[in-house]
Amino acid sequence: MAPRNPTSLPPLRRLSEYSLANISGCVRDIRHLYWPPPPPLPLKLSVPIPKLTRAARLRPPHAHMDDKIPDSGYASAVVSDDEWDGEEVFEDLDSNSVDALRADPFERAFAIKWITGLIARIDDPMPDDSVVDPDEARELLLEDVTSLLARFSHREEEEDYALTRSFTFPSHGTTVHIELNDAPLSNSDHTSVGLQSWGSAIIFAERLCANPASFGLTATHPLRVLELGAGTGLLSIAVAKLLPRATVVATDYHPAILANLAANLRTNFCLPTDQARITARELDWAHPAPLGAPFDIVLAADVVYHPEHARWIRGCVARVLRRPGSGPADEGGVFHLIVPLRLSGRNEGMDRTIDEAFACDAHQKFPRLAVLETTSVERQGAGVGRADETGYRVFRIGWVSS
Structure with missing residues (x-):
């Protein structure tokens, strides 16, 4: 039992x-x-x-x-x-x-x-x-x-004390080193979960560093990358270290999380030029504020805790993700999302809300966002992920025209 x-x-x-x-x-x-x-x-x-x-x-x-x-x-x-x-x-x-x-x-x-x-x-x-x-x-x-x-x-x-965590991810013969501050969770505010680095973000960061090109993270031209629900900023920091020419915007909504996120960005990027290209911004998925030019890549890890979240995220990504160009080779930006599989508790089956949110809708206009590919990832070793996580699903979501 x-x-x-x-x-x-x-x-x-x-x-x-x-x-x-x-x-x-x-x-x-x-x-x-x-x-x-x-x-x-x-x-x-x-x-x-x-x-x-x-x-x-x-x-x-x-x-x-x-x-x-x-x-x-x-x-x-x-x-x-x-x-x-x-x-x-x-x-x-x-x-x-x-x-x-x-x-x-x-x-x-x-x-x-x-x-x-x-x-x-x-x-x-x-x-x-x-x-x-x-x-x-x-x-x-x-x-x-x-x-x-x-x-x-x-x-x-x-x-209750803050914890400094160090991560080192292999990447094409070199390593990506990241230091993060995990602040204690607030007992009075249940929405402060982004103060911790969760297993999904760790696994996703490892996969990004191991094979950046498979996620569209190439140095052929300066990319604009957005992270939703960035929390401690692990994914954003990894991308900024992998691509020195990329502009990275790490977003969250909770004030305490944003303060901790900004501190983590300063810890990992000391030079003014680096601090200028990776920034922390507030973003409400239900009512997204303008963030400048569209983004080539959008990333998110373990951000769906309610069925409404998937629908909010779909609407938000539709507004910020770069749309397909005039030529057939330009398919537009891509949204990469990882979510844990939970088989019990109130978050059971929450990954299915993503399938539902991005499913075909006869009332949607083209181009529209759809799930292009999903990959299953097994639960990792001890110390990575919450106790109720049995595995993970990685979604590749992009624009389709028919």
């Missing part, structure tokens, strides 16, 4: 569909993901001990006197760390997958946001178990989530 990703927790706006027992179980899962209890001490006994079922382990001491009393499920929410053995959530798991999930900053930030929201909505209607006093159960749940939030807050005070 896989561990519960915090991003797969029940939406708080639908609390009325989940019982107090369900929500208590979710809180318990979060607690034991981030603060697992120590393993029990081995018992040196000469007789075998039968393995108890979950219901038997949670049955109150007096239950043998009246077998008609059902296990309400609330016991699992109030059982102490010493009594819980972790089997319900993490049984038969590879410890590496649990460790990767526990270390995922996005999942941790989401868990904190979910717990904070639950405290604010603790009095919302939820189906009650007739066997258990709902007021008492709600009070126990509130005590549990407030203590859990306190543990997270204490950890934040100890561990």
Whole structure:
């Protein structure tokens, strides 16, 4: 049984569909993901001990006197760390997958946001178990989530610090070296995920450096390159280092991300001439501001977290990507996008929204944007990518005339 990703927790706006027992179980899962209890001490006994079922382990001491009393499920929410053995959530798991999930900053930030929201909505209607006093159960749940939030807050005070990450990518007999500042995620603003360098961007940067020409990154003439949702700026910096004559515009929307992005650009480009050709700009996909001349190449990595995002991106790219020229050889600019494949949680199947957004529409005028090619990339080794990523899809999107 896989561990519960915090991003797969029940939406708080639908609390009325989940019982107090369900929500208590979710809180318990979060607690034991981030603060697992120590393993029990081995018992040196000469007789075998039968393995108890979950219901038997949670049955109150007096239950043998009246077998008609059902296990309400609330016991699992109030059982102490010493009594819980972790089997319900993490049984038969590879410890590496649990460790990767526990270390995922996005999942941790989401868990904190979910717990904070639950405290604010603790009095919302939820189906009650007739066997258990709902007021008492709600009070126990509130005590549990407030203590859990306190543990997270204490950890934040100890561990929230910026991290400098160094990347070296091989490229045609040489190397591209990049240094980035990964700032801590904001617990109060869930849109600040661009403060971290995600696996998709790392994999994409490696592929760009290994074979720039396959992405249209050639030095035959000065290119204009745009990155959407640049985050820490990894792709933009890689392109600017690969092509000293290119003009690169790294864009994002969140103010804190833009400030960190600008700092990363200054770290990697010290000369005024380099700083002039790679810049950080604010860009709202739904309402894109003018960015000058059209772009030959548009890049993006892991930028789709809602079905609306793919549609916004399609409209934005249609406005900024260079259109086909008058001659048959000029097919216009190309948009390269990489997205992770997630098989669980609220971002499950989000890659399919890109297929839908760029599918043929009878009402669209030509030329129009369409998916020209997709490439599947397997999940990389440990330390690259979020715990819920099973692989990646790389899209090549361009203009078609029929």
